[in-house]
Amino acid sequence: xxxxxxxxxxxxxxxxxxxxxxxxxxxxxxxxxxxxxxxxxxxxxxxxxxxxxxxxxxxxxxxxxxxxxxxxxxxxxxxxxxxxxxxxxxxxxxxxxxxxxxxxxxxxxxxxxxxxxxxxxxxxxxxxxxxxxxxxxxxxxxxxxxxxxxxxxxxxxxxxxxxxxxxxxxxxxxxxxxxxxxxxxxxxxxxxxx
Amino acid sequence: xxxxxxxxxxxxxxxxxxxxxxxxxxxxxxxxxxxxxxxxxxxxxxxxxxxxxxxxxxxxxxxxxxxxxxxxxxxxxxxxxxxxxxxxxxxxxxxxxxxxxxxxxxxxxxxxxxxxxxxxxxxxxxxxxxxxxxxxxxxxxxxxxxxxxxxxxxxxxxxxxxxxxxxxxxxxxxxxxxxxxxxxxxxxxxxxxx
Numbered sequence: 001x002x003x004x005x006x007x008x009x010x011x012x013x014x015x016x017x018x019x020x021x022x023x024x025x026x027x028x029x030x031x032x033x034x035x036x037x038x039x040x041x042x043x044x045x046x047x048x049x050x051x052x053x054x055x056x057x058x059x060x061x062x063x064x065x066x067x068x069x070x071x072x073x074x075x076x077x078x079x080x081x082x083x084x085x086x087x088x089x090x091x092x093x094x095x096x097x098x099x100x101x102x103x104x105x106x107x108x109x110x111x112x113x114x115x116x117x118x119x120x121x122x123x124x125x126x127x128x129x130x131x132x133x134x135x136x137x138x139x140x141x142x143x144x145x146x147x148x149x150x151x152x153x154x155x156x157x158x159x160x161x162x163x164x165x166x167x168x169x170x171x172x173x174x175x176x177x178x179x180x181x182x183x184x185x186x187x188x189x190x191x192x193x194x
Numbered sequence: 195x196x197x198x199x200x201x202x203x204x205x206x207x208x209x210x211x212x213x214x215x216x217x218x219x220x221x222x223x224x225x226x227x228x229x230x231x232x233x234x235x236x237x238x239x240x241x242x243x244x245x246x247x248x249x250x251x252x253x254x255x256x257x258x259x260x261x262x263x264x265x266x267x268x269x270x271x272x273x274x275x276x277x278x279x280x281x282x283x284x285x286x287x288x289x290x291x292x293x294x295x296x297x298x299x300x301x302x303x304x305x306x307x308x309x310x311x312x313x314x315x316x317x318x319x320x321x322x323x324x325x326x327x328x329x330x331x332x333x334x335x336x337x338x339x340x341x342x343x344x345x346x347x348x349x350x351x352x353x354x355x356x357x358x359x360x361x362x363x364x365x366x367x368x369x370x371x372x373x374x375x376x377x378x379x380x381x382x383x384x385x386x387x388x
Contacts, residue, residue: 023306025220103305110363111302112217115294124363154360155376158369159349162356166348169304169318175352182349186380 007038008046016058021101024055024109055109055120062105063127070134074141081184083138084156088180091164092173100171103164132157152187159183201236210252215295218249218303249303249314256299257321264328268335275378277332278350282374285358286367294365297358326351346381353377 014036018027029051033040047053070087077083095102106124114121132153139149159179166175208230212221223245227234241247264281271277289296300318308315326347333343353373360369 022310023217023219023302025217026306100309107359108217108302108305111297111305111359112220114363115365116216121363121365128360128363151372151376151379154369154372155353158356158360158373159353160356161359162352162354165301165305165355165359166322166352169308169315169322171309171315175348178345178348179352182345185345 007036007042010036011038011043011046011054012057012061015054016062016105017102019055019058019109020103020105024051024112049119052117052119055113055117056123059106059109059120059123059127063123063130066105067127067130067134070131074134074138077138080139080142080144080152081187083135084180084183088160088163088176091160092167092176095164095167095176096173100168103168104161107161107164128157156183201230201232202240204230205232205237205240205248206251206255209248210256210299211296213249213252213303214297214299218245218306243313246311246313249307249311250317253300253303253314253317253321257317257324260299261321261324261328264325268328268332271332274333274336274338274346275381277329278354278374278377282354282357282370285354286361286370289358289361289370290367294362297362298355301355301358322351350377 011032015027015032018031018035029043032054033043043054044050047057069090073083073086073090077086106127109120110124114124132150135153135156136146136149139152140146144152160176163175163179167173205226209221209226212225212229223237226248227237237248238244241251263284267277267280267284271280300321303314304318308318326344329347329350330340330343333346334340338346354370357369357373361367
């Protein structure tokens with residue numbers, strides 16, 4: 001990897017972790033530089049708009065990374081219930097691994113900066129829509145009609161986002177696993193009564 | 195109201211609004227004092243631990259206010275579905291009224307401060323448990339068994355917390371209303387198949 005790209009990646013990685021754990025406002029450019037080990041010049045080279053530019057980049061990268069994970073799970077899962085349970089299991093393990101210090105990679109930044117930062121808000125909208133679209137496709141690929149798929153995908157997204165907050169506050173994986181199990185249970189009854 | 199209590203209330207109100215809109219880290223004591231109009235002495239009189247003490251107080255007050263609202267809705271609602279739809283309608287109207295700048299009164303503070311601040315984390319745990327308990331009672335009072343009630347209350351809580359984030363990012367009430375409608379629809383099918 002070229003030296004410069006290495007610095008860009010290090011800046012993004014440090015920013016994402018610090019924003020997620022302590023918030024966007026609570027993270028200064030100085031801390032990002034120290035944590036990443038990147039030189040000051042690289043920060044303004046890649047992110048001439050400073051912290052807001054980094055915020056947008058962090059949201060977009062998280063969007064791609066999570067989207068890729070969702071896509072892989074979608075092709076592997078034998079049913080929408082299996083998909084949500086697998087994804088919840090992954091999130092629960094990852095939260096536990098961080099000792100419940102992480103969470104959705106974009107929520108904290110967005111709660112601090114939407115709607116004040118138009119650029120960060122727009123990036124957040126696109127990312128959340130893209131995740132909901134991937135989830136919706138899971139239902140459609142298992143024979144649900146598009147309206148039912150959209151409703152289920154929206155509820156899945158809201159439930160998991162909320163469960164990640166509860167998990168962080170309770171310092172426990174159970175809200176994430178409980179939400180997914182309850183959704184799977186409700187969909188199971190729903191399908192059997194159709 | 196005594197002068198001093200007036201200052202305490204003004205400090206709490208300003209802090210709650212500022213934390214919710216721009217985060218805990220992004221809000222300085224100076225801004226809280228300016229926004230509230232309270233004298234500096236009153237801040238350290240009521241909150242000798244400074245900002246962390248204010249954070250705890252904001253979480254506890256929000257817990258009581260939301261708990262009271264949930265309790266009133268619980269006694270008025272003819273079914274769990276009516277309850278969740280009424281609460282979602284209230285949240286949607288309130289988010290719209292703030293031009294999608296507000297949100298859950300405690301989420302942003304908790305995502306920034308849990309688990310680093312033990313006091314804020316503990317206050318958040320107690321508040322979230324109390325809200326889930328009130329919701330659970332709604333289901334139990336309509337004949338659900340306690341396990342089903344707990345599962346439904348947990349999912350309701352996660353869904354609405356997550357939907358508030360999506361509403362903030364999308365600058366739209368629809369995620370909140372959609373989540374509640376989908377839950378009510380699933381419970382309707384669930385009840386009819388029992």
